[in-house]
Amino acid sequence: MNSADVSVNVLMPAVLAALAWWLPSLTGPTLPFGVRSPDARSDAPEIVEQRRRYRWRIAVSGSVLIAVGVLVSSVFRFDIPGAIPLLTIAACQAAYSRARVAVMAVKRREDWYGGLRQGVVADTALRSxxxxxxxxxxxxxxxxxxxxxxxxxxxxxxxxxxxxxxxxxxxxxxxxxxxxxxxxxxxxxxxxxxxxxxxxxxxxxxxxxxxxxxxxxxxxxxxxxxxxxxxxxxxxxxxxxxxxxxxxxxxxxxxxxxxxxxxxxxxxxxxxxxxxxxxxxxxxxxxxxxxxxxxxxxxxxxxxxxxxxxxxxxxxxxxxxxxxxxxxxxxxxxxxxxxxxxxxxxxxxxxxxxxxxxxxxxxxxx
Structure with missing residues (x-):
C-alpha cells in the first residue's frame, strides 16, 4: 500500500470527518448550524435532534468513504488523487445543509426572536x-x-x-x-x-x-x-x-x-x-x-x-x-x-x- 495513497485516501478523509463531527461543539451555542438563535434556544429539542442526526450522517458517510479509500489504495489501486477527500467534504456539506435547513424552518415557525431585545455591543478596549x-x-x-x-x-x-x-x-x-x-x-x-x-x-x-x-x-x-x-x-x-x-x-x-x-x-x-x-x-x-x-x-x-x-x-x-x-x-x-x-x-x-x-x-x- 503506497504511503501517499494512504495519506490522501485514508488519513485526510479521517481528519476531515473527525473535524466535521466536532464542528457543532466548536461553534458557539447561539449559532446552531450557522443559524442565529437566542441563548434560551441553545438546548431546544429540535437543535439537539439535528446535532444527533448530523453526527450520525457524518459518522456513516465518513466510515464508508474511509473504507473506499482503503480499497482504492490497497486493492483496486485506482489513480484518483484527491477524489476521496473531495467526496468527504461534499458528504459533510450535505449533512450540514440538511441540519441547517431544519433548524431554520423551526426558527421561523416558532418565531424565536419575537419580543426579545436585540443588540450589538463593541469593546473599544480591543482596539485601544x-x-x-x-x-x-x-x-x-x-x-x-x-x-x-x-x-x-x-x-x-x-x-x-x-x-x-x-x-x-x-x-x-x-x-x-x-x-x-x-x-x-x-x-x-x-x-x-x-x-x-x-x-x-x-x-x-x-x-x-x-x-x-x-x-x-x-x-x-x-x-x-x-x-x-x-x-x-x-x-x-x-x-x-x-x-x-x-x-x-x-x-x-x-x-x-x-x-x-x-x-x-x-x-x-x-x-x-x-x-x-x-x-x-x-x-x-x-x-x-x-x-x-x-x-x-x-x-x-x-x-x-x-x-x-x-x-x-x-x-x-x-x-x-x-x-x-x-x-x-x-x-x-x-x-x-x-x-x-x-x-x-x-x-x-x-x-x-x-x-x-x-x-x-x-x-x-x-
Missing part, C-alpha cells in the same frame, strides 16, 4: 488596548524558509541540466524542466509566498472584529482575547509545518537521484492541521469553550440577545455580504476562524488575492 500579536511564534516558519533558501543556493551549482518538477505517488520524478532559478527555487518561492500569506491572514484575523455577547459583553471580550491569541499561534505553527513539507519537496527536486517518500511531504502538513484542530477543540469559536478566568468578577446578564443577522449570510450561512459593515473579516458562523465580508470592496480584493497568488505561482515553472 489590544493583545500583543504573538510574533515569536512566526520565527520557526521564517527560519525554515531561510534554511531552505540557503540549502538551495549551496545545491544550485551542482544541479543537473534538467531538474524534476513533478513526482508520482511513489515519489519518483515523472516530469523534468531545464535548470533555472525559477525551476530550482520554486519550493523556496512557494515557501515565501505561503508564509507571507499566512502571516498576513493571521494578523488580519487577529485584528478582526469580535462577535461579543450583549448579555455579558465583558466576559465574552475576555474570551475573545484568549481565543485570538491561541488561534494566531496555531496558524503560525501551521505555516511552519507546511514549510517543512515544502522543504521535503525541495529535497526531491535538488536530489533527483534520491527518492523522497511522499509521506515525508504530507505528514508535516497533516501534523500542522492536527495542531490547529486540537487548539480549536479546546477554545471553540470566539472562545466559546474556554472557562471563565479565575478571579474574574461575575457579570450580570443585561437581558439582551445578539442581533438576528441571518439576512447577511448567504449560501447556507457561509458567505457574509453586508455593505453597511466596514469589517474586512468576520467570525465564521459554523466552525473556527474568519471569513471575508464580500460587501466590503477590500474584502473582495483580499479574496481575489488569495485566489490569484496560488494560481499564478506555478507559472514560475514555465
Amino acid at each position: 488596548d489590544p493583545e500583543r500579536f504573538p510574533w515569536m511564534w512566526a520565527v520557526p516558519a521564517l527560519l525554515i524558509c531561510t534554511g531552505t533558501a540557503v540549502l538551495g543556493v549551496l545545491r544550485y551549482p551542482s544541479l543537473p541540466d534538467r531538474v524534476p518538477v513533478h513526482f508520482t505517488g511513489s515519489g519518483g520524478a515523472d516530469r523534468f524542466a531545464a535548470r533555472s532559478i525559477s525551476t530550482a527555487f520554486f519550493p523556496v518561492f512557494a515557501q515565501a509566498a505561503l508564509t507571507v500569506l499566512l502571516l498576513a491572514l493571521t494578523w488580519l484575523s487577529f485584528r478582526a472584529r469580535a462577535d461579543l455577547d450583549p448579555a455579558r459583553p465583558a466576559e465574552s471580550a475576555r474570551r475573545h482575547r484568549r481565543f485570538s491569541v491561541r488561534t494566531a499561534i496555531s496558524l503560525l505553527l501551521l505555516a511552519a509545518f507546511t514549510d517543512l513539507s515544502l522543504l521535503a519537496g525541495a529535497w526531491g527536486t535538488w536530489h533527483p537521484d534520491q527518492r523522497v517518500s511522499p509521506a515525508l511531504v504530507l505528514l508535516p502538513v497533516l501534523a500542522g492541521l492536527v495542531v490547529v484542530i486540537g487548539i480549536a477543540v479546546r477554545t471553540g469559536q470566539g472562545g466559546s469553550r474556554l472557562p471563565e478566568q479565575d478571579g474574574a468578577v461575575a457579570e450580570e446578564n443585561t437581558g439582551m440577545v445578539r442581533r438576528d443577522d441571518d439576512q447577511y449570510w448567504r449560501v447556507l450561512g457561509s458567505v457574509y455580504v453586508n455593505r453597511a459593515d466596514p469589517a474586512l473579516l468576520v467570525p465564521k458562523r459554523f466552525g473556527i476562524g474568519w471569513t471575508v465580508n464580500l460587501g466590503n470592496p477590500r474584502g473582495v480584493a483580499l479574496l481575489l488575492g488569495l485566489t490569484l497568488v496560488p494560481a499564478l505561482l506555478p507559472l514560475l515553472l514555465h
Whole structure:
C-alpha cells in the first residue's frame, strides 16, 4: 500500500470527518448550524435532534468513504488523487445543509426572536488596548524558509541540466524542466509566498472584529482575547509545518537521484492541521469553550440577545455580504476562524488575492 495513497485516501478523509463531527461543539451555542438563535434556544429539542442526526450522517458517510479509500489504495489501486477527500467534504456539506435547513424552518415557525431585545455591543478596549500579536511564534516558519533558501543556493551549482518538477505517488520524478532559478527555487518561492500569506491572514484575523455577547459583553471580550491569541499561534505553527513539507519537496527536486517518500511531504502538513484542530477543540469559536478566568468578577446578564443577522449570510450561512459593515473579516458562523465580508470592496480584493497568488505561482515553472 503506497504511503501517499494512504495519506490522501485514508488519513485526510479521517481528519476531515473527525473535524466535521466536532464542528457543532466548536461553534458557539447561539449559532446552531450557522443559524442565529437566542441563548434560551441553545438546548431546544429540535437543535439537539439535528446535532444527533448530523453526527450520525457524518459518522456513516465518513466510515464508508474511509473504507473506499482503503480499497482504492490497497486493492483496486485506482489513480484518483484527491477524489476521496473531495467526496468527504461534499458528504459533510450535505449533512450540514440538511441540519441547517431544519433548524431554520423551526426558527421561523416558532418565531424565536419575537419580543426579545436585540443588540450589538463593541469593546473599544480591543482596539485601544489590544493583545500583543504573538510574533515569536512566526520565527520557526521564517527560519525554515531561510534554511531552505540557503540549502538551495549551496545545491544550485551542482544541479543537473534538467531538474524534476513533478513526482508520482511513489515519489519518483515523472516530469523534468531545464535548470533555472525559477525551476530550482520554486519550493523556496512557494515557501515565501505561503508564509507571507499566512502571516498576513493571521494578523488580519487577529485584528478582526469580535462577535461579543450583549448579555455579558465583558466576559465574552475576555474570551475573545484568549481565543485570538491561541488561534494566531496555531496558524503560525501551521505555516511552519507546511514549510517543512515544502522543504521535503525541495529535497526531491535538488536530489533527483534520491527518492523522497511522499509521506515525508504530507505528514508535516497533516501534523500542522492536527495542531490547529486540537487548539480549536479546546477554545471553540470566539472562545466559546474556554472557562471563565479565575478571579474574574461575575457579570450580570443585561437581558439582551445578539442581533438576528441571518439576512447577511448567504449560501447556507457561509458567505457574509453586508455593505453597511466596514469589517474586512468576520467570525465564521459554523466552525473556527474568519471569513471575508464580500460587501466590503477590500474584502473582495483580499479574496481575489488569495485566489490569484496560488494560481499564478506555478507559472514560475514555465
